[in-house]
Amino acid sequence: MKSLPKGFRGAAIAAGLKSSGTLDLTIIENLGPHFDAAAVYTTNKVVAAPVIWSREVTKGKLVRAAVLNSGGANACTGPQGFADTHKTAEKVGELLGVSAGEVVVCSTGLIGELLPMPKILSGLESIATNLKPDSLDDVSRAIMTTDSVPKVATTSVNGVEFAGIAKGAGMLAPALATMLSVVMTDALLPNNAQEIFTRVTDRTYNRIDSDGCTSTNDTVLLMGSGASGVSLSESEFENALMDICGSLSSQLIADAEGSTKTVAITIKGAVTESEAVEVARACARNNLLKCAIFGADPNWGRVLAAVGTADAQMDALNIDVILNGIHVAKESAPNEDKNLVSFAERLVNLEVNLNMGSATATVMTNDLSHDYVHENSAYST
Amino acid sequence: MKSLPKGFRGAAIAAGLKSSGTLDLTIIENLGPHFDAAAVYTTNKVVAAPVIWSREVTKGKLVRAAVLNSGGANACTGPQGFADTHKTAEKVGELLGVSAGEVVVCSTGLIGELLPMPKILSGLESIATNLKPDSLDDVSRAIMTTDSVPKVATTSVNGVEFAGIAKGAGMLAPALATMLSVVMTDALLPNNAQEIFTRVTDRTYNRIDSDGCTSTNDTVLLMGSGASGVSLSESEFENALMDICGSLSSQLIADAEGSTKTVAITIKGAVTESEAVEVARACARNNLLKCAIFGADPNWGRVLAAVGTADAQMDALNIDVILNGIHVAKESAPNEDKNLVSFAERLVNLEVNLNMGSATATVMTNDLSHDYVHENSAYST
Known part of the structure; x- marks a missing residue:
């Protein structure tokens, strides 16, 4: 089982959100010393509750944890859906001893149905006691929906580690309604990390287009722990992100739902x-x-x-x-x-x-x- | 067999353009006393040779005949394709004793292949000897491609006749690449007929959308012979066109390729x-x-x-x-x-x-x- 970059730990569980009984809930925690973040979200006007929440969180560019679930998109679920996202972030904050406002929430699955919150809350309690560095494989599997294989990419540059996970592709797995990706690095993030990440996203995830449909939940999150103590040059940093996001994009389109070419x-x-x-x-x-x-x-x-x-x-x-x-x-x-x-x-x-x-x-x-x-x-x- | 409005005659033939051996070539002639016309074409930047030709013809708002074929779109066929359209118009002009510049040409079928001109030219000679008023059914059948039924609509208002034919719908019959429609009336056309026809088209043909694909050949032509000697009010005229084009639009979407709903x-x-x-x-x-x-x-x-x-x-x-x-x-x-x-x-x-x-x-x-x-x-x- 591959390890996350330095400063990160994670875990996943089968909380019973997916009828298949496979992993469906995961936490990624950033232990620092830095908690830098950048994010890109769907351009759809109709967005899921977790997107509304997480957009606010990442405005502060400080993210201590991300919680992701498959088995339900929590989109078009009204005020109760937003309350559920809020509660999920609060629970993770409580379990990890951080503020809910520093917790990104991502959901993927069917639109228009409320999440089974008791399963999520008890699942989070189990996950929080089990967080560990060597969890890249589990974390990547917990966000799978109709994906036939997990999507993972890693690279290292001058002693800095990068690891990325992803699911779907645009609306590749469309009833499930999302493309999600988290990229982690122990590099010290440059000041213009958001600008660089947006540019990389434009040239990777935004250049795969399975069926032209834009989802309500698309989220791409970059988290930097700074645990390596290393600052890369801007071009080294951008190139490493291009490697990770480019590889994940290729994996996504190669696994597009129902495709033969x-x-x-x-x-x-x-x-x-x-x-x-x-x-x-x-x-x-x-x-x-x-x-x-x-x-x-x-x-x-x-x-x-x-x-x-x-x-x-x-x-x-x-x-x-x-x-x-x-x-x-x-x-x-x-x-x-x-x-x-x-x-x-x-x-x-x-x-x-x-x-x-x-x-x-x-x-x-x-x-x-x-x-x-x-x-x-x-x-x- | 239903008749065309007063002042029009037509005929169709199986010229061998379609492998099915069914009707595939037709001429509609306007005998006047007026030769008014309006037209709306595809918004695609890549247009077929007959569209390039006919756009010029209808700029003059004077059309004495339309020649339409199925079994080949004559799109993306280069200078030879345009020469073939020109030759078709010239042949019709010669047979009917009118100028080629008063003949609209419409083609529908596969893109990227030249038309079998010898078959078209000899077919036109046969058609020209056989033009008659009671040809609405034949004319409507000659433009069918994957259509399972011909589309015809007729109406009369205050002694004025309207008749319309159509095939396809947007890219409903997409390899065949076109939606074609001709609306004929023996009314005296109002001066702003083009403006009215564009408005009607926007609210009928442009509000059916089978698969979002826009063809290279879409043409909607209005021809007015004035043979009834009657001028309708602007609203009577527009309402009659809405009836014809609305009915044809409904028929087109109901016959959409491969559709069940x-x-x-x-x-x-x-x-x-x-x-x-x-x-x-x-x-x-x-x-x-x-x-x-x-x-x-x-x-x-x-x-x-x-x-x-x-x-x-x-x-x-x-x-x-x-x-x-x-x-x-x-x-x-x-x-x-x-x-x-x-x-x-x-x-x-x-x-x-x-x-x-x-x-x-x-x-x-x-x-x-x-x-x-x-x-x-x-x-x-």
Whole structure:
């Protein structure tokens, strides 16, 4: 069982929130000497009670513990749902001897149902007596929902440790309604840690897009204990975070619910990077294109039809499409034989050249399969 | 076989463009005495050759004929594709003794393949010798692609006739890439016919949204012969167009590819009508919600998660959801028992009240089913 970075300890329990009887409740405690934090939350206007709570907590940039549960999102649960989140934070604060206002709460699971608070409160009591450094595996498993494998990434730079866990991906595990991630490090955090973390999130988690749906619970939390006593340079720090979040993002998209293909959509020749991202997202969210990829159909016309809906500068008569290395469309017209495209591998490389400028961006997505429809039509009933 | 409005004649043929051997090529001729026209086209930046051509034709508001084919979209076909559209218009012009610049061309079918021009040109010769008033049925059948039934609507007001035909719906028949519609009337068109037609289109065709995908070929054409000699009042004219286009829109969504449910999404209590439409569209394009409806799952949490992504003013804690008459969520929290919701009928009424203002709008969509994935992953291969 892998250890958390210095200054952290954790534990998890099967509190009975998930009918499967697997781990579903976990605490991550930061013992310091520093308690620095940064966080990024969902952009959805409808947010779960734990997001409302945790946004306030992380404004202070001081977080001593995070408590996370699967088996219930505590979203759209009204005043009682918020009271339950508050009570959860208070209980953790009491058990660890810290203020509730320094405890981040994250929940994931079905929307619109109250959490079974007696199970959570007694579960937290058990966890608090059992916190230990070598808990990375348990902690990562406790936030799994429809994930088929836990997602963990670790790295070390100049004597500093980084460890990250994650579940879901956007709305990859959608009835379960969240992508959650916690990244821990024993580095001394730079003053602009939030700025750096936001930038890293934009280029990792925000560039995977399973089905375009934005959840009510998405939370990405960075916690720094400073226990190594080491300050990294800003670029070392950012690179380490890119490693962790990039690895977790790849793991998330590879485990996307019901998917049979991972699609890397690279837009080249855009005027700006944000326009390249816009065009890539328009492709990533196009159901027709995603069905075609599921069907191993090199239907590049759907690529151009998707590109044309994006809010980006383009010359509609001068777009190139390269699908798994075959230059199927040149100047928006047929070029190499599309039947040469092989879909033998899980990874599909879709490259679009707008031939307008020099900006580029890649967004990762997956295909739209029978299993996606099945899993998302059958979950809660 | 129903007749076209006075002043129009048409005919269709199986020219061999569709492998099924059914009708696939048609001409609608306006014999006047007026040749007024209005048109609305796709907002996609990537447009098919016939759209590039026809946009120029209808700028002059004078259209003597429309030629429409199924079995090929002539989209993303480069300079040759445009030359083929031009040649088609010239051939029709020559056969009917009118200018090519007064001939609208519409195509629907697979993107990225050239049309078999010899078949089209000889087909047009046969059609031109056979034009007749009682051709509404044939004309409507010739533009069908994956449509299971032809879509026709007729009405008469004060001695004036209106007849409309349509195929697809947005990207309902998506590999086939288009929604096409032609509305004919023998009324004398008002001077602001384009303005009225645009307004009608916004409230009918633009409020059905099957899968959020926008095609390269969408064209809606209004042709007025003036042969009745009657001028309607502006409101009579607009109401008649609303009848025709509203009926065709309903027929389109009812026949959506692979759908098992039609969903009427009504947003109430919005600050503006356009915000109500935004919120309704966010629901209509949310795959998770559409899968839940396919699964007869009253998962209203997905409704709120979808609503929260819309660019509209809302109080996230004060939204109501009424699903088939059951008030499942009040003030964004559980209310009536969701298990009371019945999905026995094809039509699902989803009502969301934002409780912010008095604006309202309805968007029609359909569920996301196994068959949608199947039809759209298997079409072109």
